[in-house]
Amino acid sequence: MLMTSIAALFPGPVVVEASTLLPDAELFADECAFVQAAVPKRRAEFASARVLARKALAALGAPLVSLVPAPDRSPVWPLGYTGSISHCSDYCAVVVARSRDIRSLGLDVEDKRELDPAMQDLVLTRAERQWLESQLPVLRPVLPILIFSAKEAYYKCQYPITGGFLDFQDVELAIEWASGTFEARVLKTGWPAAVARLSGRFVVDPDRVGCGVALMPD
Template identity: 40%
Template sequence: MVLPVEPEFRDDSSSVQLVAAVRQLVGHGLVVEGGDLTPADRDLLLEEELSLGNVVPARRREFRAGRFYARQALQGLGAGGSVVPIGDNRAPVWPTAIVGSISHTRNLCVVAVGSSTEFLGVGIDIEEDSPLSCELARLVSDAAELEGREEIERGLGCDLPKLLFVIKEAFYKMYFPLTGRFLAFHDVRIELDVEKHAAKARIVPSKRLAAIDSRCFEGRFGSSDGTLFSCFELSAR
């Protein structure tokens, strides 16, 4: 999935507000930690370092901060010293009996983790609240999802295609570890409840996805000081 370019750095209060807002959004039982990328100067555990490989400095900075906040979140589940390397699909490999998700912009990072006895999966995404180009908007959304765009954007104060991007990314981060299925943006249809800041995600039937999951998955979304965020979790109960 294509990530749009993000604007420049904001002050530290943005990270505090964002983490607080995400904590209010997620389901009971999930542990959320995060902040700016200051922890990027901390060393990784050896297995994590090896799994990262040879990457550009910006990617290493994001990765280090993500693992720092991941260990903070895991501490809340009694697994603070755990290693969180990258798997073959480039997603985090969480400790046994734990599910989680990591997301970051150039300057901020948020991690959510939970026990697999409580949750089958969790997905979180954060993005800068900057409009998508027309080309990216067409890639991310379809006509049905953009119906009533002007009214929705007035009510929420954000770019609708960018919000759909964030919601679909969060859904994918929850869905892929459960199924191993790669999804394009148009494989997922989003229905918004603007007043409740809620979203329903469904897989769009197609020849390629003819026998895929027909369930409706419910998530939530919000914004904090110029950052959009969304979370999906699937209960184990």
């Protein structure tokens, strides 16, 4: 997936870096310690994300710093910056922005594939299933993974604001295929208004599905 395609998922000024996995990427000592017990693929994903994130942050003038995750494993960004990380199979992508331009970002990239029935049961709400059945047959195979990816992107965007957990069934999507846009709406009562309903964009290419959500400053 082209970096320009990923950047176009977001409404504000962002920097995107993406690459196949970089298993030999150099890390800070504390980053190495954080991931030393992980399996090789997880180490490659972690290292790739940190190298790409530092490259993207440097383009915005951010300092070269360690990017060890928080205890809940969510990304920690330098003060004044925000971002999001995604990886699938052998690919990693990172998007960053200045916090004054974008309050929070959510990026998700998935391999283009059919979502298995068990996962569809977890991910799709009843209304989403009804919508899926109304779509053109040629589109139906990719729509469940698109919904999965869009919900992941929404979750990544809202989490730095709320610190709250949501199940797939707590979020319902309205997708506009022709415009490449969607709206995510939280069904759970009492969710903070700032992130209870957010719009996003998506792109589908021959190999991958990408979704982006941004929360703009007040």
